[in-house]
Every structure is written in C-alpha cells, then in structure tokens.
Amino acid sequence: NAGVTQTPKFRVLKTGQSMTLLCAQDMNHEYMYWYRQDPGMGLRLIHYSVGEGTTAKGEVPDGYNVSRLKKQNFLLGLESAAPSQTSVYFCAAGTQLGYGYTFGSGTRLTVV
Amino acid sequence: GENVEQHPSTLSVQEGDSAVIKCTYSDSASNYFPWYKQELGKRPQLIIDIRSNVGEKKDQRIAVTLNKTAKHFSLHITETQPEDSAVYFCAASISHSSASKIIFGSGTRLSIRP
Numbered sequence: 001n002a003g004v005t006q007t008p009k010f011r012v013l014k015t016g017q018s019m020t021l022l023c024a025q026d027m028n029h030e031y032m033y034w035y036r037q038d039p040g041m042g043l044r045l046i047h048y049s050v051g052e053g054t055t056a057k058g059e060v061p062d063g064y065n066v067s068r069l070k071k072q073n074f075l076l077g078l079e080s081a082a083p084s085q086t087s088v089y090f091c092a093a094g095t096q097l098g099y100g101y102t103f104g105s106g107t108r109l110t111v112v
Numbered sequence: 113g114e115n116v117e118q119h120p121s122t123l124s125v126q127e128g129d130s131a132v133i134k135c136t137y138s139d140s141a142s143n144y145f146p147w148y149k150q151e152l153g154k155r156p157q158l159i160i161d162i163r164s165n166v167g168e169k170k171d172q173r174i175a176v177t178l179n180k181t182a183k184h185f186s187l188h189i190t191e192t193q194p195e196d197s198a199v200y201f202c203a204a205s206i207s208h209s210s211a212s213k214i215i216f217g218s219g220t221r222l223s224i225r226p
Contacts, residue, residue, distance in 0.1 A: 040218060040219075042118075042201060042219045043156070043201065043216040045214075048213060058213065090155065094214075100146050100158045104155065
C-alpha cells in the first residue's frame with residue numbers, strides 16, 4: 001500500500017501559469033484535504049472533501065480550486081499562479097472519525 | 113472557527129532533559145487532539161493523540177495532557193534524544209463531525225543539544 005501519493009514533488013511556475021497537483025490514496029478513506037505549509041505558519045487548510053463529488057473551502061481557499069471526481073483522487077488547481085502561492089503543499093486522507101490523518105510526501109511549488 | 117495557538121515557536125534542550133510544548137484551542141466542541149512530528153524535508157507524522165474523555169496519555173517517552181476546562185493541552189518528551197529534533201505540531205478537531213477538519217498550531221522547532 002502506498003498510502004497517500006502526491007505528484008509532482010517539485011515544480012517551478014511563472015506568474016500567471018496554471019497547474020494541477022494530484023493526490024491519490026489507496027486507503028479507501030472518505031475524507032481528503034489540501035494544506036499549505038509556510039515558515040512559521042504551520043499547516044493551513046485550503047480545501048477539503050468529505051466524499052466523491054463534494055468539496056468545501058478551508059481557511060485559505062482563494063486562488064485555488066479543487067475537484068474530487070473519484071474517491072481515491074483529490075486535485076488541487078491553480079488557475080493563475082502568484083508568488084504568494086509559493087509554498088509546500090500537503091495532501092492528507094482521513095476518516096469520518098477524524099482520528100488522525102495520513103499525509104502525502106508534499107509538493108514544493110515555487111512561483112517566480 | 114477553530115484556532116490553535118502553540119508555544120514556544122522554538123525550543124532547545126540538553127540531551128536527556130525534558131521538553132514541554134503547550135497549546136490552547138478556541139472551540140470548546142473540539143474533542144480530538146493529535147500531535148505530529150515533522151522531520152526536515154519530510155511529511156508530518158502522527159506521534160500521539162488524545163481524546164476529550166481522557167486527561168492524560170503516555171507512550172514510552174512521550175505523553176500528552178489535556179485540560180478541557182482551560183482548553184489547554186501539552187506534549188511532554190522525557191529523556192530527550194538527538195532523533196527527537198524536529199518540528200512538532202499540535203492540532204485540534206471535532207471528530208465524528210461532517211468534516212472532521214484538523215486545525216494545526218504554528219509549530220515548535222525542537223533542537224536537542226548534545
């Protein structure tokens with residue numbers, strides 16, 4: 001079992017470019033989450049999904065969109081990247097019980 | 113919404129001494145409090161958690177305490193070792209809810225001096 005897999009691991013974008021980050025899980029968890037991690041600010045929730053076909057906004061949703069067309073996949077999109085979106089992005093999967101998450105290995109995104 | 117504050121932001125202790133990290137939460141409905149350890153360049157990993165019906169939980173050299181009245185919870189690491197050096201995050205959530213979102217503190221960078 002791979003757990004939670006994120007692709008790509010690294011990416012450099014120019015301002016205004018778009019991209020999609022992919023999160024895939026093989027644990028059959030209902031809930032999936034996207035966080036961004038910035039120095040001194042911990043992990044902040046961007047968007048989350050409580051099941052296939054559903055998404056909801058977290059703490060810092062502006063500039064991002066998400067989709068959950070399949071239970072095992074949760075996509076994070078940046079339509080027009082900005083330098084403020086330079087960050088490390090982590091995906092996580094969990095259950096309704098909320099008891100702990102399993103994180104992916106992260107995507108380091110730099111917007112220049 | 114839920115807010116979690118964590119202190120200190122950095123902590124340096126002598127190897128073999130104890131380390132304590134403290135957190136407070138704002139939402140009295142929170143009932144699940146996990147702690148994550150993140151080593152440099154790696155993903156956060158769950159090291160211990162506590163639920164609101166328990167006041168203390170231990171696992172070898174680490175322990176967590178919870179004071180629901182004061183909305184405080186703490187991580188205690190005893191007999192610290194070099195491999196304990198990492199960033200530690202506290203978090204809070206409302207389990208069994210419609211989203212079970214986990215809200216994280218800002219992290220504590222723990223350094224163990226040899």
